[in-house]
Amino acid sequence: MSVEAIPPDVISKPTFSSAGNVFYGLLVPAVILWYIYWKLSRRHMIKLADKLPGPKGWPIIGNALEFRGSAHEMFSRLYKHSEAVDSIMKVWVGHKLLIFLTDPRDAEIILSSHVHIDKSNEYRLFEPWLGNGLLISTGQKWKAHRKLIAPTFHLNVLKGFIELFNVNSRATVEKMRKEAGKTFDCHDYMSEATVEILLETAMGVSKKTQDQSGYDYAMAVMKMCDILHLRHTKIWMKPDWIFKLTKYGGMQHKLLNTIHSLTRKVIKSKMEAWTKGIRGSVAEVPDDLRIKSGFKKEDNQVKSVVEGVSFGQSVGLKDDLDVDDNDVGEKKRLAFLDLMIEASQNGVVITSEEIREQVDTIMFEGHDTTAAGSSFFLSLMAAHPEIQERLIREMDEIFGDSDRPATFADTLEMKYLERCLLEALRLYPPVPIIARQLKENVKLASGDYELPAGCTVVIATVKIHRREDIYENPTKYNPDNFLPERTANRHYYGFIPFSAGPRSCVGRKYAMLKLKVLLSTIMRNFRIRSHLSERDFKLQGDIILKREEGFQVRLEPRKHAVKI
Numbered sequence: 001m002s003v004e005a006i007p008p009d010v011i012s013k014p015t016f017s018s019a020g021n022v023f024y025g026l027l028v029p030a031v032i033l034w035y036i037y038w039k040l041s042r043r044h045m046i047k048l049a050d051k052l053p054g055p056k057g058w059p060i061i062g063n064a065l066e067f068r069g070s071a072h073e074m075f076s077r078l079y080k081h082s083e084a085v086d087s088i089m090k091v092w093v094g095h096k097l098l099i100f101l102t103d104p105r106d107a108e109i110i111l112s113s114h115v116h117i118d119k120s121n122e123y124r125l126f127e128p129w130l131g132n133g134l135l136i137s138t139g140q141k142w143k144a145h146r147k148l149i150a151p152t153f154h155l156n157v158l159k160g161f162i163e164l165f166n167v168n169s170r171a172t173v174e175k176m177r178k179e180a181g182k183t184f185d186c187h188d189y190m191s192e193a194t195v196e197i198l199l200e201t202a203m204g205v206s207k208k209t210q211d212q213s214g215y216d217y218a219m220a221v222m223k224m225c226d227i228l229h230l231r232h233t234k235i236w237m238k239p240d241w242i243f244k245l246t247k248y249g250g251m252q253h254k255l256l257n258t259i260h261s262l263t264r265k266v267i268k269s270k271m272e273a274w275t276k277g278i279r280g281s282v283a284e285v286p287d288d289l290r291i292k293s294g295f296k297k298e299d300n301q302v303k304s305v306v307e308g309v310s311f312g313q314s315v316g317l318k319d320d321l322d323v324d325d326n327d328v329g330e331k332k333r334l335a336f337l338d339l340m341i342e343a344s345q346n347g348v349v350i351t352s353e354e355i356r357e358q359v360d361t362i363m364f365e366g367h368d369t370t371a372a373g374s375s376f377f378l379s380l381m382a383a384h385p386e387i388q389e390r391l392i393r394e395m396d397e398i399f400g401d402s403d404r405p406a407t408f409a410d411t412l413e414m415k416y417l418e419r420c421l422l423e424a425l426r427l428y429p430p431v432p433i434i435a436r437q438l439k440e441n442v443k444l445a446s447g448d449y450e451l452p453a454g455c456t457v458v459i460a461t462v463k464i465h466r467r468e469d470i471y472e473n474p475t476k477y478n479p480d481n482f483l484p485e486r487t488a489n490r491h492y493y494g495f496i497p498f499s500a501g502p503r504s505c506v507g508r509k510y511a512m513l514k515l516k517v518l519l520s521t522i523m524r525n526f527r528i529r530s531h532l533s534e535r536d537f538k539l540q541g542d543i544i545l546k547r548e549e550g551f552q553v554r555l556e557p558r559k560h561a562v563k564i
């Protein structure tokens with residue numbers, strides 16, 4: 001029979017099925033061989049992991065199916081599993097071993113160490129965005145840059161930002177006033193405000209000279225976080241070559257253009273000012289505000305121990321942000337981007353590419369975290385009217401009917417606001433987990449467990465903050481949890497919204513001071529209302545903790561509103 005005589009469908013079928021057979025015939029043994037090789041090469045890790053509690057998984061994929069569904073579903077599922085175990089839980093995601101820790105004594109072993117400071121592999125996905133900036137760098141580079149950057153967030157630098165915190169907080173109140181009476185998502189306003197405040201303080205440029213608004217930047221960051229979260233939780237999205245083929249690869253490319261174009265403009269405009277001999281922020285402070293808010297001598301006389309307690313840190317435990325003023329020479333007391341540029345002029349300490357990476361890092365870490373923290377704070381005020389009334393009384397005691405801007409001394413008087421804020425960061429820590437890659441085995445303090453080298457250890461801050469043995473009635477929003485007598489004997493690692501130890505947050509004092517000025521300005525002008533209670537919060541354990549349904553609130557202008 002000639003080939004032409006065979007009908008086409010008869011020819012194509014066996015050809016296709018034989019190619020498929022060959023493919024599957026090779027794939028299945030390849031996967032089995034890889035699995036055997038992996039089991040043998042990781043037998044030490046697997047042996048130690050077998051002794052740890054955790055949900056049962058499947059061969060090869062492990063517990064990867066736990067990470068299906070929306071960010072809220074994933075968060076709730078993992079949270080539920082963690083309730084079935086004591087203070088440690090292992091999860092296999094394919095061949096990756098994640099170990100969640102929820103005991104403050106174990107968190108201390110990891111976070112206080114100078115050995116376990118390497119970020120886990122998951123942070124690698126941030127590289128196209130943040131390069132090798134402070135958040136993900138390691139070794140000598142991290143050490144040198146941390147030493148350079150930490151002093152730029154010293155309290156003496158921050159006190160110089162108070163006027164700009166006020167100017168921007170008032171502008172935010174003015175924008176929000178348009179929403180009075182309507183239900184809206186306050187997170188959008190908080191994001192824009194925190195980006196613009198960073199531009200005008202740490203970066204020292206005027207938000208007016210940036211033709212792209214802080215809002216566009218903040219929205220691009222939010223979408224980037226969604227993509228990164230997707231890649232963290234869906235194992236097939238991890239290899240770069242697969243990711244680039246998906247629609248998300250193209251989206252990431254566009255979002256990074258928006259993000260990097262803002263940071264490039266910021267650096268360019270700062271460099272121009274620098275070459276003209278201008279140091280410090282070029283942002284405008286209206287004359288009347290400058291005169292009224294001018295520095296009081298006593299602001300500078302606040303002892304660092306008061307500042308230590310006031311900023312939510314335990315007395316006696318100091319880190320590189322708590323250096324005495326005498327240790328920080330006059331020259332070093334420059335704001336972040338001023339100092340970066342000065343250092344780069346000397347050539348050796350930091351290159352211009354490294355400056356770009358650090359600016360991207362500070363812009364991201366400095367705005368999304370505080371936007372989430374302030375949005376949770378406002379949502380909680382709406383959900384707890386009696387707490388809100390007490391806070392408003394404190395505002396009235398400090399400011400009376402006056403529309404004067406807040407001074408640094410005022411922020412120290414905001415004791416109840418501080419407690420409300422710390423309690424918001426306890427129940428809803430903007431960074432809900434912290435992950436590290438272990439280079440060596442680690443014995444835990446909470447039980448007879450040993451973590452194997454090579455695993456990813458995840459400090460579950462959000463769970464530590466809700467432990468019954470640390471907080472009475474732990475899921476209740478109760479600002480009195482931060483009364484001095486209650487914090488005095490608490491385990492230091494029982495409250496770690498800013499992490500702790502050598503890789504703790506460099507921006508924590510900046511964050512607290514800025515939030516006090518921003519939130520007090522809002523509370524002097526509005527009462528916050530909502531039809532939702534705290535039980536309705538659907539948490540989304542993204543890179544940054546958020547509410548899936550958005551931060552819906554309604555504003556009720558107060559009688560003695562601050563005049564703008």
Ligand code: HEM
Pocket residue numbers: 134135136146202361362365366367369370373429430431433434435496497498499502503504505506507508510511
């Ligand atoms: C409420 C606000 C904030 C919270 C809850 C927060 C929380 C944290 C946490 C938990 C870490 C450790 C992350 C990890 O190890 O994976 C961290 C690191 C960091 N934060 Fe913040 N942060 C806040 C605000 C800020 C601000 C305002 C800035 C800068 C202006 C900032 C800059 C950084 C940087 C650069 C790091 C990396 C430090 C290092 O690895 O040496 N953060 N932050």
